Amino acid sequence: MSQTQTPPVVLVDGSSYLFRAFHALPPLTTSKGQPTGAIKGVISMIRRLDQDFPGSKVVVVFDAKGKTFRHELYEEYKAHRPPMPEDLATQIAPIHEIIRAMGLPLLIVPNVEADDVIGTLACEATAKGVDVVISTGDKDMAQLVSDHVTLVNTMTETTMDREGVKEKFGIGPEQIVDYLALVGDKVDNIPGVEKCGPKTAVKWLQSYENLDKLVEHADEIKGKIGDNLRAASEILPLSRELATIKVDVELEFGITDVQPDEPDREKLLAMFKELEFKTWVDELSRQEGVVDVSSEESTPETPEKHYSTVTDKAEFDEWVERLKKADIFAFDTETTSLNYSTAEVVGVSFAIEPGEAAYVPFGHDYMGAPEQLEPNYVLGQLKPLLEDSSQKKVGQNLKYDKNVLANHGISLEGITEDTMLESYVLNSTASRHDMDSLALKYLGEATISFESIAGKGAKQLTFNQISLEQAGPYAAEDADITLRLHRTLRPKLAAEPKLDSVYQNIDLPLVPVLSHMEQRGVMLDSATLRRHSQELAIRMAELEQAAHEEAGEPFNLGSPKQLQAIFYEKLGLPVIKKTPKGAPSTAEPVLQELAHEYKLPHLILEHRSLSKLKSTYTDRLPEMVSPRTGRVHTSYHQAVAATGRLSSSEPNLQNIPIRTEEGRRIRQAFIAPEGYKLVAADYSQIELRIMAHLSGDKSLLKAFAEGKDIHRATAAEVFDTPVEDVTGEQRRSAKAINFGLIYGMSAFGLSRQLGVERKVAQEYIDLYFHRYPGVADYMDNIRKLAHDQGYVETLFGRRLYLPEINARNKQMQQAAERTAINAPMQGTAADIIKRAMVTVENWLLDSHAEEARMVMQVHDELILEVKESAIDKVIAGLTERMSKAAELDVPLLVEAGVGDNWDEAH
DNA sequence: AGGGTCAG
DNA sequence: CTGACCCT
DSSP: OOOOSSOOEEEEEHHHHHHHHHHHSOOOBOTTOOBOHHHHHHHHHHHHHHHHSTTOOEEEEEOOSSOOHHHHHOTTTTTTOOOOOHHHHHHHHHHHHHHHHTTOOEEEOTTSOHHHHHHHHHHHHHHTTOOEEEEOSOGGGGGGOOSSEEEEETTTTEEEOHHHHHHHHSSOGGGHHHHHHHHOBTTTTBOOOTTOOHHHHHHHHHHHSSHHHHHHTGGGOOHHHHHHHHHHTTTHHHHHHHHOOOSOOOOSSOTTTOOOOOOOHHHHHHHHHHTTOHHHHHHHHHSTTOOOOSOSSOOOOOOOOEEEEOOOHHHHHHHHHHHHHOSEEEEEEEESOSOTTTOOEEEEEEEEETTEEEEEEOOOOSTTOOOOOOHHHHHHHHHHHHHOTTSEEEESSHHHHHHHHHTTTOOOOOEEEEHHHHHHHHOTTSSOOSHHHHIIIIIOOOOOOHHHHHOSGGGOOOGGGSOHHHHHHHHHHHHHHHHHHHHHHHHHHHTSHHHHHIIIIIIHHHHHHHHHHHHHOEEEOHHHHHHHHHHHHHHHHHHHHHHHHHHTSOOOTTOHHHHHIIIIIISOOOOOOBOTTSSBOOOHHHHHHHTTTOSHHHHHHHHHHHHHIIIIIITHHHHTBOTTTSEEOOEEESSSOTTSOOEEESSOTTOOOOSSHHHHHHHTTEEOOTTEEEEEEEETTHHHHHHHHHHOOHHHHHHHHTTOOHHHHHHHHHTTOOGGGOOHHHHHHHHHHHHHHHTTOOHHHHHHHHTSOHHHHHHHHHHHHHHOHHHHHHHHHHHHHHHHHSEEEOTTOOEEEOTTTTOSSHHHHHHHHHHHHHHHHHHHHHHHHHHHHHHHHHHHHHHOTTTEEEEEEOSSEEEEEEEGGGHHHHHHHHHHHHHTTSOOSSOOOEEEEEESBTTTTO
């Protein structure tokens, strides 16, 4: 390997990093919803090159849009590539802009792929005696490696020279093209040899050196794969050509023509600010000559860090004294398990000032663990502080901490701030609100990952098994980051009065309410469910046998893949619909259709629905009963649904069956303890009522004011019939129309729902809007508003950003428009029931603590356990409070029922 | 429209 | 990860 004195030229394959950064990094967005993960990834990679190759000329190359010579060579080239995700497409222009502002040459050559530009420049540079480093994430580039060309993957920090290629692939750089031709490429749609993977290709090339010689001796290859090779011999030259990176493209410039420029610091600063890349903003601001005039809010500096692990009594006591005096402190628990109902606290961490935090371990019990403070002492000292509601705390998802502390007899009060909720209210569309994502997004800091200290997979340690050396900094960091996030996020909320009110008056007060409901759990009749399971098993076995006879062979009824084979290959049933990937669908509506003419689909349908009931409910629910309490404890998630709704998991209590008789039997297993009944109260037609209120449509308001059956009233209007003459069929159609409106449904969707022609569905919609012009206006306005401001709001001011509302892709744009219509209704309903929950919980705790408690929420329904003697009183108070949770131009009707089980209560 | 879970 | 299916 020859050494030159001059530093190498670095050619950057920008496009390859673009895709890798997009998929590998957490989906960052700005507080306004602009996705930035790929930008951050690509730019930080490019910035690193300056350190890795000081003094080198860095040239960045991107693919241009449009076709290339490979498309002309082979029209199927990249034919099956899905369109670029919108979230990625919007990040390309900013990346280009930043690279230019950094002063780096940016090459985008029309009709030439980045690979070929790089190949050509690399060839030219080496001819001039300059060494080349190609920075890429794409292994195909290995074909360019030579004595003067090295590959480096800056994201994974690996380099590959000639020897490296041999090590990695088992063959030399000159053989890579032949290798690629043999293997083919599914994504780019390059044909290869059927069933020939990397192993086979390498084996062949090691024996025959290259493709030509291999094809010459193709008859020596035995077996099916030999046949495949001979069958492919015609197209292999084409594959080879497609896989070959060009080194002789006609470019209008040479490697010496491209020169770096001075960086435009003002421009960079503006862009980094816009994209909310705090650390880079800080870094630039500190550099001389750049005065940050546009800054209204100071970006948080990364403080010096002083984290301590406290095992000394005096030191701990001192911390407690400081906590008592603090106006607010950040707080976090470390526990043995993520499951709050079984988790035990093994340590707690605190922070009062940024950069300074302490971890107090008391339950680490691995071999050789240092002596720690007594759990009883630590928790005993902290208890008065934690239970003092005037002592303010901030945390990340404090509901969890409240739940686990309850296992130690501590009732956490004073939850005055929660960073997870701050982030959620600021931008519910941001896909994740966990601490690690928030730290990266708002503080520009990567946190210690749990995996890095606990390991992963089966060998993952629980927190009590992690050494104090590792656990200390991790836990202290959690408290520190939480405090600093709060200091960053809270002012952002305060600047938006409506969002601030949603946070303070709706989501924060709900935290203890949800915590109580989770801890209470709900009672389950496990014995009945188990019996039900056995019955289902018998019925399923019968169905399975019948299906096998019908199909003429045994197969797995639960496998859509095997089913496709039987249906469409063996039995030749007509294909009605295909899955997104092009395979014939066996989805429910398809089978429903086929069931008219064939017996097998009917059997499958019944088997499927029973199998779902059994695996998800009758088998699983009894397993979820806590041995400690004998009840099931769900988790409610407050920062998952973009619209403001809650979600529920482990188990999901918000999707317990109700549609079929068989399903309702599962609801019958949700029961109340001795002396109690279940009361279920739900808002009647809440979303349509909200639509009436928001749109102000006269007819709709009137219908609700008069307490009419809304679907019947709609049918009378749309079909121009007197109310008393509306048929069942007409009412059913009207109901589908009403649902469609809530979902922002199109004529297409409605036609499918109703099973009528699209034209007919459009007529219904036109008629509806004609009869309810206020609704039509409202829909137009909300769509326009969404396009103009990029977000929509609920009645209470909860905001939902719609990043795809102005997407170039029409389908995405239309989906965003449907969300724009649905979100204010769904979200306002969520706000209303959350408000009701807070009021109802406080009322019950104040005056009916022994008689009634809320145990479940299912979007528009609250389920309570109520002592038999108090039922009338509680129902009256409950329905009144739910009705008054919002003041709308329509009455909020609440319907309540009582029963020994959830099914009966309806 | 928004969710969660299961089996393959 | 996908397809299917349970809920409001």
